Amino acid sequence: MTLSKRINELNESQTLAMARKSRELKAKGVHVINLSLGEPDFDTPDFIKEAAKKAIEDNYSHYSPVAGYLDLREAISEKFKRDNHLEYTPDEIVVSTGAKQSLINAIMCLVNPGDEVIIFTPYWVSYTSMVQLAEGVPVFVKAGVEQDFKPTADQIEAAISPRTKLLIFSSPCNPTGSVLTYEELSEIAEILRKYPHIYAISDEIYEHIVFEEKHISLASFSEIKDRVITVNGLSKGYAMTGWRIGYIGAPKRIAQACDKFQGQFTSGTCTISQRAAIAALKADPSEIGYMREAFYRRRNIVIDLLSEIPGFRLNLPKGAFYVFPDVSKLLGKHYMGNKISTTEDLCMYLLNHAHVSTVSGDAFGASNCIRISYAASENDLIDAISRIHEAVNKLKD
Numbered sequence: 001m002t003l004s005k006r007i008n009e010l011n012e013s014q015t016l017a018m019a020r021k022s023r024e025l026k027a028k029g030v031h032v033i034n035l036s037l038g039e040p041d042f043d044t045p046d047f048i049k050e051a052a053k054k055a056i057e058d059n060y061s062h063y064s065p066v067a068g069y070l071d072l073r074e075a076i077s078e079k080f081k082r083d084n085h086l087e088y089t090p091d092e093i094v095v096s097t098g099a100k101q102s103l104i105n106a107i108m109c110l111v112n113p114g115d116e117v118i119i120f121t122p123y124w125v126s127y128t129s130m131v132q133l134a135e136g137v138p139v140f141v142k143a144g145v146e147q148d149f150k151p152t153a154d155q156i157e158a159a160i161s162p163r164t165k166l167l168i169f170s171s172p173c174n175p176t177g178s179v180l181t182y183e184e185l186s187e188i189a190e191i192l193r194k195y196p197h198i199y200a201i202s203d204e205i206y207e208h209i210v211f212e213e214k215h216i217s218l219a220s221f222s223e224i225k226d227r228v229i230t231v232n233g234l235s236k237g238y239a240m241t242g243w244r245i246g247y248i249g250a251p252k253r254i255a256q257a258c259d260k261f262q263g264q265f266t267s268g269t270c271t272i273s274q275r276a277a278i279a280a281l282k283a284d285p286s287e288i289g290y291m292r293e294a295f296y297r298r299r300n301i302v303i304d305l306l307s308e309i310p311g312f313r314l315n316l317p318k319g320a321f322y323v324f325p326d327v328s329k330l331l332g333k334h335y336m337g338n339k340i341s342t343t344e345d346l347c348m349y350l351l352n353h354a355h356v357s358t359v360s361g362d363a364f365g366a367s368n369c370i371r372i373s374y375a376a377s378e379n380d381l382i383d384a385i386s387r388i389h390e391a392v393n394k395l396k397d
């Protein structure tokens with residue numbers, strides 16, 4: 001075999017078949033509404049773009065320090081204070097090529113082969129693959145719609161073994177939109193306090209897209225802060241997915257390890273993006289509030305309309321821009337002799353018959369759910385959900 005065991009064992013994106021079908025339909029002139037997107041449909045705000053243009057003019061065209069420019073790390077340090085009440089000095093911060101690289105850095109630096117990593121499930125797709133790349137063993141702690149997709153402290157504690165090294169979660173969560181409350185986070189902090197061999201990665205990339213709840217950082221529980229890696233970035237809150245800026249705040253020894261690891265892979269991320277990120281982070285967060293407000297309006301529209309569809313069970317997502325209906329009641333139904341056996345079948349059915357693309361929950365460790373992104377215009381959302389409703393009505397027992 002030519003390719004490594006590592007790559008052969010890595011999961012391929014499960015959305016490829018859907019993307020292909022979607023392209024085919026579009027090529028035929030069909031108006032496909034894409035509700036499978038994992039990124040804001042907004043463009044990057046102008047004041048951030050201006051900073052990038054200036055950086056080009058000012059010749060920011062050379063290598064930056066691996067961990068990012070000092071003044072960017074100072075701006076992140078200030079941001080942590082301002083938004084999260086966290087103290088991270090610039091040498092406890094590493095800027096990377098998207099939060100994705102921040103995550104793989106931290107996982108590669110902490111996980112030894114055979115170490116167990118507890119992943120709150122439903123999870124963001126890449127956590128599992130990253131743990132596997134580090135030859136760790138993912139341990140899934142599952143929570144369904146009936147518990148707002150949030151595992152209880154008892155469930156988490158029951159998954160702990162002497163081999164547990166790390167736990168990973170996102171709040172606000174992709175794919176469920178759930179947001180952990182202060183009380184829930186304090187229970188997680190209490191577990192970490194009780195088991196001093198365990199570290200936590202708190203992925204806070206959606207922190208600016210929170211509705212009724214307030215975003216709380218796990219690291220704000222000071223007694224466990226030295227075992228928490230806070231992951232964040234500009235992709236979601238600032239509509240900057242293509243700019244590739246993510247970062248961690250972590251204890252110095254872990255930040256130094258991530259710096260060393262990144263130094264052998266990619267070095268410092270794009271210098272123009274780093275200069276733009278300084279402008280973004282120094283601005284008052286109210287500058288980006290219009291996106292949160294739009295997502296909030298859309299969330300309400302989407303929840304109202306989806307809850308009228310028979311067979312859809314919903315939680316009320318308090319953040320991010322996804323809803324994650326449990327559709328298990330629809331599995332086993334038929335359309336013109338074809339059985340809908342899995343959520344992947346359902347997503348394909350919705351694409352073919354409603355011309356709406358969604359993502360099967362399998363990708364997120366929840367085979368009875370589908371993910372619907374509401375990073376789309378209100379008109380498209382209303383149209384898409386009425387098409388989904390109509391298609392679901394056509395399913396027969």
Ligand SMILES: Cc1ncc(COP(=O)(O)O)c(C=O)c1O
Pocket residue numbers: 038097098099100101124170173174203205233234235241244245246
């Ligand atoms: C929960 C979560 N973490 C991390 C990322 C990666 O973000 P970035 O684009 O900054 O690499 C994503 C992107 O979809 C995400 O949803």
